[in-house]
Amino acid sequence: xxxxxxxxxxxxxxxxxxxxxxxxxxxxxxxxxxxxxxxxxxxxxxxxxxxxxxxxxxxxxxxxxxxxxxxxxxxxxxxxxxxxxxxxxxxxxxxxxxxxxxxxxxxxxxxxxxxxxxxxxxxxxxxxxxxxxxxxxxxxxxxxxxxxxxxxxxxxxxxxxxxxxxxxxxxxxxxxxxxxxxxxxxxxxxxxxxxxxxxxxxxxxxxxxxxxxxxxxxxxxxxxxxxxxxxxxxxxxxxxxxxxxxxxxxxxxxxxxxxxxxxxxxxxxxxxxxxxxxxxxxxxxxxxxxxxxxxxxxxxxxxxxxxxxxxxxxxxxxxxxxxxxxxxxxxxxxxxxxxxxxxxxxxxxxxxxxxxxxxxxxxxxxxxxxxxxxxxxxxxxxxxxxxxxxxxxxxxxxxxxxxxxxxxxxxxxxxxxxxx
Amino acid sequence: xxxxxxxxxxxxxxxxxxxxxxxxxxxxxxxxxxxxxxxxxxxxxxxxxxxxxxxxxxxxxxxxxxxxxxxxxxxxxxxxxxxxxxxxxxxxxxxxxxxxxxxxxxxxxxxxxxxxxxxxxxxxxxxxxxxxxxxxxxxxxxxxxxxxxxxxxxxxxxxxxxxxxxxxxxxxxxxxxxxxxxxxxxxxxxxxxxxxxxxxxxxxxxxxxxxxxxxxxxxxxxxxxxxxxxxxxxxxxxxxxxxxxxxxxxxxxxxxxxx
Numbered sequence: 151x152x153x154x155x156x157x158x159x160x161x162x163x164x165x166x167x168x169x170x171x172x173x174x175x176x177x178x179x180x181x182x183x184x185x186x187x188x189x190x191x192x193x194x195x196x197x198x199x200x201x202x203x204x205x206x207x208x209x210x211x212x213x214x215x216x217x218x219x220x221x222x223x224x225x226x227x228x229x230x231x232x233x234x235x236x237x238x239x240x241x242x243x244x245x246x247x248x249x250x251x252x253x254x255x256x257x258x259x260x261x262x263x264x265x266x267x268x269x270x271x272x273x274x275x276x277x278x279x280x281x282x283x284x285x286x287x288x289x290x291x292x293x294x295x296x297x298x299x300x301x302x303x304x305x306x307x308x309x310x311x312x313x314x315x316x317x318x319x320x321x322x323x324x325x326x327x328x329x330x331x332x333x334x335x336x337x338x339x340x341x342x343x344x345x346x347x348x349x350x351x352x353x354x355x356x357x358x359x360x361x362x363x364x365x366x367x368x369x370x371x372x373x374x375x376x377x378x379x380x381x382x383x384x385x386x387x388x389x390x391x392x393x394x395x396x397x398x399x400x401x402x403x404x405x406x407x408x409x410x411x412x413x414x415x416x417x418x419x420x421x422x423x424x425x426x427x428x429x430x431x432x433x434x435x436x437x438x439x440x441x442x443x444x445x446x447x448x449x450x451x452x453x454x455x456x457x458x459x460x461x462x463x464x465x466x467x468x469x470x471x472x473x474x475x476x477x478x479x480x481x482x483x484x485x486x487x488x489x490x491x492x493x494x495x496x497x498x499x500x501x502x503x504x505x506x507x508x509x510x511x512x513x514x515x516x517x518x519x520x521x522x523x524x525x526x527x528x529x530x531x532x533x534x535x536x537x538x539x540x541x542x543x544x545x546x547x548x549x550x551x552x553x554x555x556x557x558x559x560x561x562x563x564x565x566x567x568x569x570x
Numbered sequence: 571x572x573x574x575x576x577x578x579x580x581x582x583x584x585x586x587x588x589x590x591x592x593x594x595x596x597x598x599x600x601x602x603x604x605x606x607x608x609x610x611x612x613x614x615x616x617x618x619x620x621x622x623x624x625x626x627x628x629x630x631x632x633x634x635x636x637x638x639x640x641x642x643x644x645x646x647x648x649x650x651x652x653x654x655x656x657x658x659x660x661x662x663x664x665x666x667x668x669x670x671x672x673x674x675x676x677x678x679x680x681x682x683x684x685x686x687x688x689x690x691x692x693x694x695x696x697x698x699x700x701x702x703x704x705x706x707x708x709x710x711x712x713x714x715x716x717x718x719x720x721x722x723x724x725x726x727x728x729x730x731x732x733x734x735x736x737x738x739x740x741x742x743x744x745x746x747x748x749x750x751x752x753x754x755x756x757x758x759x760x761x762x763x764x765x766x767x768x769x770x771x772x773x774x775x776x777x778x779x780x781x782x783x784x785x786x787x788x789x790x791x792x793x794x795x796x797x798x799x800x801x802x803x804x805x806x807x808x809x810x811x812x813x814x815x816x817x818x819x820x821x822x823x824x825x826x827x828x829x
Contacts, residue, residue, distance in 0.1 A: 355689055357685070
């Protein structure tokens with residue numbers, strides 16, 4: 151009798167397949183299909199960076215989204231894992247001992263071990279506390295480790311960092327890892343492995359108790375678990391997967407510098423996870439795609455791209471705290487709801503308002519940036535000269551922001567209700 | 571005489587200069603349903619917090635069976651077979667009802683901190699979860715988010731989490747607080763069903779619940795037990811009437827709910 155009950159409680163087989171297996175099959179298929187489109191070298195290097203950042207952002211979300219731990223120093227584990235892989239790569243090159251039979255393809259495992267070890271050492275004191283103390287400790291440790299990175303030259307290579315050559319040691323799957331399209335297969339494989347492994351982790355008793363600790367650490371104690379231990383174990387895994395991403399980066403870039411340990415990449419991974427949506431497993435992956443793309447391509451269009459990144463982050467925090475994934479989910483829910491005409495109309499108005507306001511902000515930023523650093527260069531979108539000393543420019547910018555804000559306001563309050 | 575299920579000896583607790591618990595001694599035999607009553611601020615919840623390990627006693631000891639539990643951490647005490655509920659619903663709000671109960675059965679089923687097993691494949695976990703949900707009558711709401719449950723159902727879930735680990739000694743802190751009359755009746759029936767054969771200690775303001783449910787009642791006033799005995803003896807105890815009901819409540823019967 152209990153048998154039938156438990157079956158009725160759990161999701162059906164087909165539902166399990168749809169939500170837990172199918173997405174990964176699609177992901178694998180996409181990864182396989184991409185090279186068939188004949189990407190350029192630039193595209194390949196962008197894709198490789200995206201893969202690395204996906205794994206990194208997912209590992210960060212093991213802490214923030216799943217266990218409720220806000221870390222400002224997650225790049226420490228990415229960097230230490232990457233350095234471990236880098237030194238292993240050098241050992242493979244010189245062929246010392248067992249390293250002579252270690253394939254470069256498996257270096258992310260070394261990265262995982264390095265990141266997990268660092269997590270085990272650093273997490274021991276820092277996981278005793280959650281909340282603000284944890285965040286502050288993580289920030290302090292990030293500064294500490296980054297400073298140490300510049301000081302201990304033999305280990306971290308000083309300013310130049312540690313570099314290596316990936317075309318050594320035994321080849322796996324017939325990949326020499328020389329040309330970038332072969333590196334793509336390496337990155338694709340480890341992105342898939344990392345993603346599947348981290349998803350599987352969320353389904354384990356430890357992963358579930360992590361969510362319980364996030365929701366209510368006090369109650370966790372009264373169902374027999376030690377919340378500190380839960381946090382610590384999850385922290386080690388998060389460090390390990392960050393190190394895995396570091397190992398992928400080591401093979402991809404063949405160099406690691408102490409900057410990779412610093413608070414700047416630590417902040418970037420926070421942005422990726424949050425912009426993508428920390429409440430959804432796939433959220434950080436979306437964030438990794440968007441932000442890596444912005445990082446590499448937006449900088450070609452405008453030197454003010456970091457301002458846009460900051461703007462995007464603020465917009466997400468203020469208007470869509472569940473991130474891109476949350477926006478996508480509410481759009482798909484809106485499409486399925488009976489009064490979708492109404493909802494879609496409202497969203498279209500909202501989006502139009504946002505676009506107006508955004509155009510105004512873009513004009514402000516671009517005119518200002520050109521004036522301050524472009525030696526009097528004038529911003530000329532579509533042939534309209536918008537000179538900084540022309541009042542029309544500023545009226546236009548202000549007018550657009552104001553109009554956009556008004557349109558958003560008139561449709562915004564309803565949207566909150568619809569998406570909540 | 572057999573060892574008491576729970577034995578409290580000279581327990582005290584000070585918060586700074588304030589003495590909240592002032593030398594409580596209490597033996598609760600296995601299988602007894604014991605109610606702790608007393609006016610607001612008497613220290614009932616603090617007593618629960620001391621027993622369950624949320625706070626450390628200033629002095630004195632608590633034994634669970636023959637093992638000393640005072641001074642241990644809350645999760646260790648829970649593993650030894652003492653489980654408690656909270657006065658304010660203390661659940662995992664972002665999880666479904668089923669996940670809430672599942673979290674509460676994991677440790678007792680020996681799953682520990684394992685990260686190499688898929689929770690969906692642990693058959694005994696699913697079975698025990700379903701069993702608990704059925705006992706408390708939440709099985710139809712199993713896949714709802716816990717935060718979306720109506721108040722009375724959240725209180726039921728609170729009890730479900732408390733009993734799910736199979737502890738032998740159950741502490742319930744005001745399980746019917748804020749419930750309507752019919753909800754209270756249902757909750758009492760549930761408590762009787764769910765704690766059958768176990769030792770129950772309950773803090774409660776609703777006197778009809780207290781006198782209907784308990785084998786023995788202890789009255790806590792200003793951190794001291796002023797009387798302890800079967801319901802009839804407590805009802806007639808002059809000291810209790812005076813201390814507990816206060817002067818102005820002379821004629822208000824103890825059968826009225828305080829919530």
